[in-house]
Amino acid sequence: MPSLSKSFSSEDEGDLRRGPWTLEEDTLLVHYIARHGEGRWNLLAKHAGLRRTGKSCRLRWLNYLKPDVKRGNLSPEEQWLILELHSKWGNRWSKIAQHLPGRTDNEIKNYWRTRVQKQARHLKIDANSTAFRDFIRLFCMPRLIQKIEGSSSSSSIMSPQNSSALPPLLDSASKPNSTPVAASLLPNTGQGPSTLSEAIQSLDLHDQNSDSSEYNCTNSAISSQISQFSKCPTSPFHVIGNNVDHNILGKDFSVDNGCYDMESMNLVATSSMVENYSIGDFPVDDSNWFDSGFSDSLWNMGG
DNA sequence: AATAGTGCCAACCGCCAGAGC
DNA sequence: GGCTCTGGCGGTTGGCACTAT
Numbered sequence: 001m002p003s004l005s006k007s008f009s010s011e012d013e014g015d016l017r018r019g020p021w022t023l024e025e026d027t028l029l030v031h032y033i034a035r036h037g038e039g040r041w042n043l044l045a046k047h048a049g050l051r052r053t054g055k056s057c058r059l060r061w062l063n064y065l066k067p068d069v070k071r072g073n074l075s076p077e078e079q080w081l082i083l084e085l086h087s088k089w090g091n092r093w094s095k096i097a098q099h100l101p102g103r104t105d106n107e108i109k110n111y112w113r114t115r116v117q118k119q120a121r122h123l124k125i126d127a128n129s130t131a132f133r134d135f136i137r138l139f140c141m142p143r144l145i146q147k148i149e150g151s152s153s154s155s156s157i158m159s160p161q162n163s164s165a166l167p168p169l170l171d172s173a174s175k176p177n178s179t180p181v182a183a184s185l186l187p188n189t190g191q192g193p194s195t196l197s198e199a200i201q202s203l204d205l206h207d208q209n210s211d212s213s214e215y216n217c218t219n220s221a222i223s224s225q226i227s228q229f230s231k232c233p234t235s236p237f238h239v240i241g242n243n244v245d246h247n248i249l250g251k252d253f254s255v256d257n258g259c260y261d262m263e264s265m266n267l268v269a270t271s272s273m274v275e276n277y278s279i280g281d282f283p284v285d286d287s288n289w290f291d292s293g294f295s296d297s298l299w300n301m302g303g
Numbered sequence: 304a305a306t307a308g309t310g311c312c313a314a315c316c317g318c319c320a321g322a323g324c
Numbered sequence: 325g326g327c328t329c330t331g332g333c334g335g336t337t338g339g340c341a342c343t344a345t
Contacts (some may be wrong), residue, residue, distance in 0.1 A: 017340095022338095039331090040329070041330075041331075042329085042331095054330075055330090055331080055332095056329085058331070058332085092333090092334090092336065093333075094332075094333060094334085102345090103338065105332095105333075105334085109334075109335085113335090113336095234326085
């Protein structure tokens with residue numbers, strides 16, 4: 001957010017600036033990197049004439065100015081991938097971000113904290129608990145799969161240049177002052193995967209050392225990967241006929257259902273509901289469930 | 304219209320690991 | 325081996341924008 005005032009944005013600690021970046025600083029940084037490349041951040045800051053720490057320059061570049069940084073709402077595919085990878089790796093945000101082209105670790109971390117952890121708070125369970133992990137895998141991920149499969153035509157192309165495909169009302173780029181100046185100043189490097197399916201393919205290729213068993217049921221294309229995942233016998237939401245494998249329900253999925261207004265929740269994660277649950281009839285408002293991240297009907301249940 | 308509450312996210316902080324000397 | 329520098333990471337914070345009352 002360039003050029004916004006902030007109480008501590010004036011110079012302190014000697015000559016170093018802190019707080020929001022100005023448009024002028026952004027331009028300096030972008031032009032310097034365009035000419036000399038990135039790296040050696042402390043030197044870069046000095047030579048570019050920026051009164052910022054190298055760290056601050058690096059962060060500003062990586063999280064905001066870099067041309068291939070994608071802005072706007074996370075797609076269902078991206079959300080699914082975040083949930084899946086987080087269940088696998090935990091808070092390894094940078095590692096997770098490597099598999100989401102154009103997304104930064106900061107953005108993923110923010111998403112997790114503001115959307116997913118909020119849900120755990122509303123359910124009054126620990127976000128790191130088994131119960132919440134089950135909730136994610138039993139309810140959220142299958143729902144996302146439905147969402148993805150329902151709009152399979154738009155499943156794969158998510159290059160930064162294609163951000164117009166994002167839901168316009170929810171595209172955070174609509175915020176003022178949020179347009180990356182570098183996008184118009186620098187060419188796209190074209191490095192790294194540009195689509196989610198490419199990212200998942202790279203996941204298949206590179207993840208075979210550590211926990212590859214979790215991906216035994218993956219395929220190269222995202223749609224087949226996800227449907228394969230849902231069919232995988234080891235998947236927590238393995239489907240038998242049209243019903244969830246009840247083996248997974250042996251786990252304690254107790255949620256204090258007396259803690260919130262059940263009428264207004266749309267979704268109630270109780271064992272009895274789970275037993276009647278089938279993939280096709282989630283008791284949630286289908287219209288906007290994941291369109292707006294986790295923040296709409298389902299996730300706003302406790303407020 | 305004013306105020307309070309909440310969501311979101313950019314930016315900062317502290318810690319750590321690796322490289323170079 | 326110890327020190328310094330640098331970059332990377334995860335956690336946290338502050339403030340703007342939006343929504344509800």
